[in-house]
Amino acid sequence: MSAEPLDPALERVCVQMSQTEMQGEALTSRDYWLLALVTIAVPALLVLIGALL
Amino acid sequence: MTATPDLAAGGDSASVQDGWPLPRSQRSWGPFAVFSTSVSTAIATWCFLIGGFVSFYLPAGKGTIAIIAGSLIGILLIVLACLPMSSKYGIDSVVGSRPQLGSRGSLLSIALIYGSTLGWNVVLFILLGRATSSVLTALGWDTPGWVVGAAGVAGILFVLVALGKGPAAVRDLSQPIAVAVLVLGFIVLGLLLWKVGLGTLLDAPATYPSESGTVNWASALEVLIASNLSWWAYTGAMVRNSPSARQSLWPVVIGLGLAVGVGSLTGFYAGLVIPDSGGDPTQFLVDVGGPVIGVVALLFIILANVGTAVVGVYAATVAIRQVPAVQTLSWRATTVLAILPAFVLVGFFSNDVFSHFSTFVAFLGVCFGPMCGIQIVDFFVLRKQRYDVPGLYDLGRTGVYRFWGGFNPVGFVAFLAGVGTYIYLLDPVSYVSRAPFQYMTASIPSAVVAGLVFWLGTVLIVRPRRIGGYQEPEAAPAHTS
Numbered sequence: 001m002s003a004e005p006l007d008p009a010l011e012r013v014c015v016q017m018s019q020t021e022m023q024g025e026a027l028t029s030r031d032y033w034l035l036a037l038v039t040i041a042v043p044a045l046l047v048l049i050g051a052l053l
Numbered sequence: 054m055t056a057t058p059d060l061a062a063g064g065d066s067a068s069v070q071d072g073w074p075l076p077r078s079q080r081s082w083g084p085f086a087v088f089s090t091s092v093s094t095a096i097a098t099w100c101f102l103i104g105g106f107v108s109f110y111l112p113a114g115k116g117t118i119a120i121i122a123g124s125l126i127g128i129l130l131i132v133l134a135c136l137p138m139s140s141k142y143g144i145d146s147v148v149g150s151r152p153q154l155g156s157r158g159s160l161l162s163i164a165l166i167y168g169s170t171l172g173w174n175v176v177l178f179i180l181l182g183r184a185t186s187s188v189l190t191a192l193g194w195d196t197p198g199w200v201v202g203a204a205g206v207a208g209i210l211f212v213l214v215a216l217g218k219g220p221a222a223v224r225d226l227s228q229p230i231a232v233a234v235l236v237l238g239f240i241v242l243g244l245l246l247w248k249v250g251l252g253t254l255l256d257a258p259a260t261y262p263s264e265s266g267t268v269n270w271a272s273a274l275e276v277l278i279a280s281n282l283s284w285w286a287y288t289g290a291m292v293r294n295s296p297s298a299r300q301s302l303w304p305v306v307i308g309l310g311l312a313v314g315v316g317s318l319t320g321f322y323a324g325l326v327i328p329d330s331g332g333d334p335t336q337f338l339v340d341v342g343g344p345v346i347g348v349v350a351l352l353f354i355i356l357a358n359v360g361t362a363v364v365g366v367y368a369a370t371v372a373i374r375q376v377p378a379v380q381t382l383s384w385r386a387t388t389v390l391a392i393l394p395a396f397v398l399v400g401f402f403s404n405d406v407f408s409h410f411s412t413f414v415a416f417l418g419v420c421f422g423p424m425c426g427i428q429i430v431d432f433f434v435l436r437k438q439r440y441d442v443p444g445l446y447d448l449g450r451t452g453v454y455r456f457w458g459g460f461n462p463v464g465f466v467a468f469l470a471g472v473g474t475y476i477y478l479l480d481p482v483s484y485v486s487r488a489p490f491q492y493m494t495a496s497i498p499s500a501v502v503a504g505l506v507f508w509l510g511t512v513l514i515v516r517p518r519r520i521g522g523y524q525e526p527e528a529a530p531a532h533t534s
Contacts, residue, residue, distance in 0.1 A: 006446055013073055014443040017142055022076040024140035025297035026438075038306060039129035043122035047270065050118035 075143030082294040087301045091308025093231035097361045101320030105332015108324025109261040110269040120314045123277025128310025131284045134425035139289035140298035146289035153431045156448045157459025165420045166286040170369040172413045178205040178399045181358040183335040184351045191339045205399035230360045238319040244341045249326045257325040267491035275494045279418030415481030418496040423471025426500030427507045441522045453522040463510030471503025
């Protein structure tokens with residue numbers, strides 16, 4: 001955590017990472033909906049079923 | 054909890070070891086690599102204790118459902134906080150917290166990671182000590198209480214020697230251990246069912262339930278949510294090695310989230326049918342499996358815990374090596390420093406520490422719940438999924454994320470607001486809860502409150518001053534009438 005100037009190699013990598021093609025592929029809206037289904041709707045359903053036991 | 058995903062990562066050593074951003078072209082992990090590393094991170098003998106904790110509140114049917122539901126809810130926060138950010142920029146959780154806490158404020162993240170890894174390591178060493186004590190007792194030796202602490206300290210010394218050779222010592226340890234612990238879990242489950250029968254298990258009541266059914270449900274859910282929140286420390290370090298967040302999504306949800314739930318079920322069932330064990334197999338394996346099977350299984354637990362602890366101490370060492378003052382120390386000295394508190398806690402206070410496992414689980418929720426809330430709001434709402442990459446590593450006076458002296462007070466106030474919310478809803482020591490805990494748990498509201506406070510503080514205080522890299526909302530076009 002020193003306050004030294006950025007290592008030139010690190011600076012190059014950082015500049016690279018600012019380009020979209022070097023970044024990781026993002027989640028799509030479909031992924032987010034599926035995630036919500038599995039981690040919100042399914043647990044909610046499970047809790048409802050559990051409450052009926 | 055304990056994993057060294059970076060060790061197996063592709064890419065050049067600077068990107069991997071120094072936490073530099075990992076360009077997509079250097080990321081070599083496919084979905085299976087993310088999944089197997091996730092499972093090996095999640096599954097260890099601590100899962101028995103997590104499940105045993107749930108047996109306090111719910112019987113077999115309801116508890117099984119609560120464990121699965123809680124593990125899925127908990128991983129949602131982790132996925133939203135870590136996956137899109139770390140996958141997009143190839144960064145880990147500590148670097149990813151600089152836009153919220155400040156370039157120096159991210160020391161808080163290091164402290165949290167160190168605290169959580171140390172806590173899990175201490176749990177492992179005490180379990181190791183208890184297994185050793187049970188083996189000696191089974192062999193007919195008289196084992197006084199100090200044997201647990203002494204065996205735990207011996208385990209720590211062994212781990213220190215193993216790690217003295219450097220990071221290479223831990224390579225490839227965690228995955229076979231995870232598989233072996235899963236197998237052990239099935240064996241223990243089989244032994245339990247053979248001994249007590251399925252009917253007894255299904256009829257067994259919760260061991261220390263609250264009078265309120267909703268509090269019992271919320272408590273069981275909270276145990277799994279909080280346990281899953283400790284993945285905050287590891288998720289970024291794993292998914293940054295994959296070129297695609299889409300490829301990492303389900304391996305993380307299943308391998309980290311669901312795996313800890315499934316792995317906890319044996320401890321949960323054991324806690325129900327052998328209430329005094331709290332799910333800890335070291336306390337009943339000899340009785341249930343007989344002396345031969347019991348001792349063999351206990352010896353296996355000792356070996357597995359040493360292996361997992363080697364990886365865990367390595368993770369704690371890496372965490373504190375990010376502190377400037379520690380970077381001047383040798384690797385061996387840093388390792389000793391990382392594990393020093395464990396000597397005291399395991400050697401002298403093993404029973405007290407073990408009996409406060411619930412407090413440690415609450416600590417995970419107290420700390421990582423607010424962090425998740427803050428990061429989710431910042432990345433998705435305030436920054437529109439864009440970080441200034443050079444700014445993440447610029448720790449000088451002109452750095453984008455320097456805020457005030459390297460710290461963003463709004464981030465810290467939001468964090469404290471989340472911590473306060475959690476403690477109000479659920480006392481981490483006594484586990485006495487207050488409304489609306491029974492409807493909302495504690496981790497989720499603490500994440501929501503921290504995120505809200507962060508959003509408010511940023512909009513009202515930080516953004517108008519044009520610091521922290523926030524873009525002012527574009528002025529509405531002037532209307533001419």
